[in-house]
Amino acid sequence: MIKTAVVILNWNGKEFLSRFLPDVVENTLSTEISVTVADNASDDDSVEWIRDNFPDVKIIQLDRNYGYAGGYNRALPETEAEFYILLNSDVKVEPGWAEKLTTFMELHPNVGACQPKIRSYAEPAAFEYAGAAGGYIDILGYPFCRGRIFNTIEVDSGQYDDSREIFWASGSCMAVRASAFGQCDGFDESFFLHMEEIDLCWRMQNAGFTVCYVPHATVWHVGGGTLGYGSPSKIYYNFRNSLIMLAKNLPAQHLRRTILARQLLDGVAAVMLLFREGRAAAAAIPRAHRHFRRLKTAIKTYRAMNPHPDMYHNSHTMMNKYLLFEYYIRGRKKFRELKWN
Numbered sequence: 001m002i003k004t005a006v007v008i009l010n011w012n013g014k015e016f017l018s019r020f021l022p023d024v025v026e027n028t029l030s031t032e033i034s035v036t037v038a039d040n041a042s043d044d045d046s047v048e049w050i051r052d053n054f055p056d057v058k059i060i061q062l063d064r065n066y067g068y069a070g071g072y073n074r075a076l077p078e079t080e081a082e083f084y085i086l087l088n089s090d091v092k093v094e095p096g097w098a099e100k101l102t103t104f105m106e107l108h109p110n111v112g113a114c115q116p117k118i119r120s121y122a123e124p125a126a127f128e129y130a131g132a133a134g135g136y137i138d139i140l141g142y143p144f145c146r147g148r149i150f151n152t153i154e155v156d157s158g159q160y161d162d163s164r165e166i167f168w169a170s171g172s173c174m175a176v177r178a179s180a181f182g183q184c185d186g187f188d189e190s191f192f193l194h195m196e197e198i199d200l201c202w203r204m205q206n207a208g209f210t211v212c213y214v215p216h217a218t219v220w221h222v223g224g225g226t227l228g229y230g231s232p233s234k235i236y237y238n239f240r241n242s243l244i245m246l247a248k249n250l251p252a253q254h255l256r257r258t259i260l261a262r263q264l265l266d267g268v269a270a271v272m273l274l275f276r277e278g279r280a281a282a283a284a285i286p287r288a289h290r291h292f293r294r295l296k297t298a299i300k301t302y303r304a305m306n307p308h309p310d311m312y313h314n315s316h317t318m319m320n321k322y323l324l325f326e327y328y329i330r331g332r333k334k335f336r337e338l339k340w341n
Helices: 014-028 046-055 066-079 095-107 178-183 198-207 234-250 250-274 279-293 295-304 324-328
Strands: 002-010 033-039 058-061 080-088 091-093 111-120 135-138 144-145 165-166 175-177 211-222
Touching: 002 014, 002 066, 002 095, 014 033, 014 046, 014 091, 033 046, 033 066, 046 058, 058 066, 066 144, 080 095, 080 178, 091 175, 095 175, 095 211, 111 178, 111 198, 135 198, 175 178, 198 211, 198 234, 234 250, 234 279, 234 295, 250 279
Parallel strands: 002 033, 002 080, 033 058, 111 211
Antiparallel strands: 080 175, 091 211, 111 175, 135 144, 165 211
């Protein structure tokens, strides 16, 4: 068994692979760290390009596009390692980045997953939207990060250079203890893509693991590589999967009122999107709610598999306030301005 396996999930990503895989191989591949590309049945020539240019990179070819969750669920068991690092194809890495993450996890055996500092590839001094300096959620399930709340993204001036416990690690670059991933049954494939890493981190915490941010490792993420941030499909999956995650993991006594509150607030979000992004983007939100309501039987199964979701009251990583109110009414745009018990 190798110590660490860096696994890049690819779907028609030759452009990103040609830009970023050389750095990943140069700064990562060693006797203790392997690099694997798991291909979700791409129909470009990604796989042929990897074979021709990087024969030391292992390739796992899947028979169809299983999305992020299903792709990793099938690829990771084919690579025996103590630690997995799940890396998007559009991420630039620095020397020693992988060792810093796995060394942190070796020193903290209760950590099930962690992430590095994630900066923007387009604006290298700023944090990147999908992860920044570690993820959190509020009591309605809205995710945010140290360094990014909604669309307000901070410049990294060292203000978040302390290692700390977080609620979720970004799926764009996420180190996972293999034993914890298996114990928690991996990703939920009903998500297909988006927010499945938050759901996994929630379940890891319920199983007794912690999730952490490791600031002395840094990567730079392009972001929006598969689906752009304003894409109706991305909006649909984010809103639908957020509801599924709440239905799976919230204590029963909080679930109904939380879903009702989300219906109201997501309706407001749809109206805002109509004027900002157009009809297709706005329509993605009611479509997400319609499809969520059809999942009642599946949600009962999810809850039966996770009968004691006690992390709802973890005040360290779950804000016991309404993020929308703090951001839009109180004007608290930066993580350091948020206050909760």
